[in-house]
Amino acid sequence: MLKEAAHLRGILKGLNGRGYKAYKKLEGEYEFSWYHLSIDHVQGDPFASPSRFTLIVPIEKTGIPKALFSNKRRNIALCDFLARSFKKETERFSGRCGTGHSCQIYIEAGRQEILERNSVVLNGNNLEVRFFVGLPAHGRSILANKAEEVIFHHIPSIAERGLVYKNLNKRQIEEHVYSYEDQEILRQRLSELNIVSFIREGAILPRKSGVEDRPLKGAIPFVCPKELKIEIELPYRGRVSGMGIPVGVTLIVGGGFHGKSTLLQAIERGVYSHIPGDGREYVVTDPRALKIRAEDGRSVVKVDISPFINNLPLGKDTSSFFTENASGSTSQAANIIEALEIGARVLLIDEDTSATNFMIRDKRMQSLVKKEKEPISPFIDKVGQLYREFGVSTILVMGGCGDYFDIADTVIMMDSYRPYVVTEMAREIARKYSTGRINEGGEKFGSIRQRKPLPESFNPIRSEKVKIEAKGLKTIIFGRQVIDLSALEQLVDIGQTRAIGYLINYYAKKYLKNTNSLKDGLEKTMADIEKYGLDIVLPYRIGNLARPRIEELAGAINRLRSLKIR
Ligand SMILES: Nc1ncnc2c1ncn2[C@@H]1O[C@H](COP(=O)(O)OP(=O)(O)OP(=O)(O)O)[C@@H](O)[C@H]1O
Numbered sequence: 001m002l003k004e005a006a007h008l009r010g011i012l013k014g015l016n017g018r019g020y021k022a023y024k025k026l027e028g029e030y031e032f033s034w035y036h037l038s039i040d041h042v043q044g045d046p047f048a049s050p051s052r053f054t055l056i057v058p059i060e061k062t063g064i065p066k067a068l069f070s071n072k073r074r075n076i077a078l079c080d081f082l083a084r085s086f087k088k089e090t091e092r093f094s095g096r097c098g099t100g101h102s103c104q105i106y107i108e109a110g111r112q113e114i115l116e117r118n119s120v121v122l123n124g125n126n127l128e129v130r131f132f133v134g135l136p137a138h139g140r141s142i143l144a145n146k147a148e149e150v151i152f153h154h155i156p157s158i159a160e161r162g163l164v165y166k167n168l169n170k171r172q173i174e175e176h177v178y179s180y181e182d183q184e185i186l187r188q189r190l191s192e193l194n195i196v197s198f199i200r201e202g203a204i205l206p207r208k209s210g211v212e213d214r215p216l217k218g219a220i221p222f223v224c225p226k227e228l229k230i231e232i233e234l235p236y237r238g239r240v241s242g243m244g245i246p247v248g249v250t251l252i253v254g255g256g257f258h259g260k261s262t263l264l265q266a267i268e269r270g271v272y273s274h275i276p277g278d279g280r281e282y283v284v285t286d287p288r289a290l291k292i293r294a295e296d297g298r299s300v301v302k303v304d305i306s307p308f309i310n311n312l313p314l315g316k317d318t319s320s321f322f323t324e325n326a327s328g329s330t331s332q333a334a335n336i337i338e339a340l341e342i343g344a345r346v347l348l349i350d351e352d353t354s355a356t357n358f359m360i361r362d363k364r365m366q367s368l369v370k371k372e373k374e375p376i377s378p379f380i381d382k383v384g385q386l387y388r389e390f391g392v393s394t395i396l397v398m399g400g401c402g403d404y405f406d407i408a409d410t411v412i413m414m415d416s417y418r419p420y421v422v423t424e425m426a427r428e429i430a431r432k433y434s435t436g437r438i439n440e441g442g443e444k445f446g447s448i449r450q451r452k453p454l455p456e457s458f459n460p461i462r463s464e465k466v467k468i469e470a471k472g473l474k475t476i477i478f479g480r481q482v483i484d485l486s487a488l489e490q491l492v493d494i495g496q497t498r499a500i501g502y503l504i505n506y507y508a509k510k511y512l513k514n515t516n517s518l519k520d521g522l523e524k525t526m527a528d529i530e531k532y533g534l535d536i537v538l539p540y541r542i543g544n545l546a547r548p549r550i551e552e553l554a555g556a557i558n559r560l561r562s563l564k565i566r
């Protein structure tokens with residue numbers, strides 16, 4: 001039931017000095033001058049996760065022009081922008097007082113990527129802003145004056161400055177929304193252009209450091225080689241030119257430290273759209289591109305890795321390969337097969353994080369270790385089949401082995417951070433110096449089998465409660481298990497990690513039984529998210545989720561150690 005803000009002030013006054021639990025009385029929705037404030041859930045004590053607040057306002061009251069949310073893409077980008085501007089203001093007003101999280105105000109907002117998230121959502125006419133507030137206490141007794149300051153001064157100021165159009169930077173908000181829309185349109189157009197990735201002329205690819213995703217200052221801007229230059233007309237930005245990486249097999253070669261991995265990493269992240277100023281705006285990749293790496297130690301459950309691996313010692317079956325502790329080569333093979341199973345269209349592979357014996361087997365090794373003694377059919381003999389038979393392209397960083405020249409459709413050489421197209425030269429060299437290798441790939445790639453998980457795979461219960469939680473970006477606690485996502489390099493936001501945890505449960509409850517394969521069930525799960533939004537995964541309102549891709553969702557399930565396959 002809706003109550004007056006004055007009523008809230010009245011309750012607060014009566015709470016001063018009382019035990020923290022009395023704050024529970026605040027739960028409810030209150031009418032402020034231009035918005036409603038809903039106190040959805042009050043924390044149990046000052047050290048517990050902060051209380052959940054939602055600010056609800058009819059969008060027209062913010063004065064934001066309709067054009068900025070007139071379609072779904074714009075809606076996503078606008079909400080992303082508002083979460084950031086709200087966050088910026090919380091940083092101004094959020095303070096520390098008393099014990100625990102007292103006086104802290106916090107909202108989830110994105111970093112370099114623009115993602116669909118549920119901290120700010122625009123449902124029909126209403127803008128909802130979900131954030132967290134540490135209700136103030138001294139020890140465990142309520143500090144009502146401080147709470148009043150937070151609710152009646154700080155939050156209104158944050159809302160006023162962070163959400164009201166006349167206080168926002170109009171050029172910034174437009175750029176944010178329209179460049180996002182442009183990038184999404186560009187991503188959709190890649191397939192009609194027969195390219196898997198587009199790297200804008202002048203883009204800044206390198207990052208500040210390995211742990212800091214902002215652009216490197218003083219970096220050399222991307223220069224597009226004329227052979228691969230493409231020009232595209234986009235609604236907002238107009239004509240944009242850049243390098244189009246064609247479908248098929250592409251090699252990125254070049255000397256050490258010349259920028260190969262940096263280029264591949266930018267391509268990996270191109271499955272997301274970036275904020276203005278990131279440097280990777282309009283660096284856009286097929287949304288179904290997946291980074292593949294070796295991941296020894298992972299578990300693998302009944303994956304048919306026989307296209308790559310056969311005749312393991314002790315007669316271990318590779319058409320339904322099971323291990324609690326995969327090796328370098330078998331983990332990389334499983335990662336590829338699982339990617340194909342879920343429908344990936346492009347594989348992104350870096351020699352830096354690959355198993356060498358999975359990637360290559362040269363003439364000398366073929367002579368010393370006979371085929372009968374080597375379980376692996378190396379990737380070099382399979383990568384062409386992947387494109388010919390399934391239309392799956394590969395972009396491969398390979399500075400160490402020229403044997404790949406024989407099968408590459410396009411060869412890009414990085415030289416002092418600048419790309420050159422050297423396909424012809426590489427072909428010429430391949431003609432001149434034969435590798436002498438015997439192709440070990442067989443006639444066909446082999447078939448991709450769809451697997452169906454069993455219900456007992458998924459148990460989110462721990463101590464009689466559902467326990468699903470993200471512990472940092474790359475770890476999910478699922479019931480009594482820990483899922484290690486550190487090999488999923490395209491996971492970028494902890495909100496995605498949380499959402500994946502809940503989505504596993506959602507899939508297990510809603511679609512597992514009545515679908516025939518993991519792929520089918522997860523596609524239906526993702527279709528629900530597309531249709532109804534992220535909120536459907538939880539029974540209560542909490543704005544800390546961001547939308548993951550189906551690839552990472554499947555990746556988490558595939559790494560669940562309790563996974564059982566029919
Ligand atoms: N355009 C650029 N301008 C400035 N520095 C860059 C640029 N591109 C990459 N770098 C920096 O150069 C360094 C080497 O880049 P990168 O790791 O991509 O090299 P690499 O070719 O993959 O090397 P290796 O063969 O040893 O794996 C990194 O520190 C990276 O941040």
Ligand SMILES: [Mg+2]
Pocket residue numbers: 260261262352
């Ligand atoms: Mg490298």
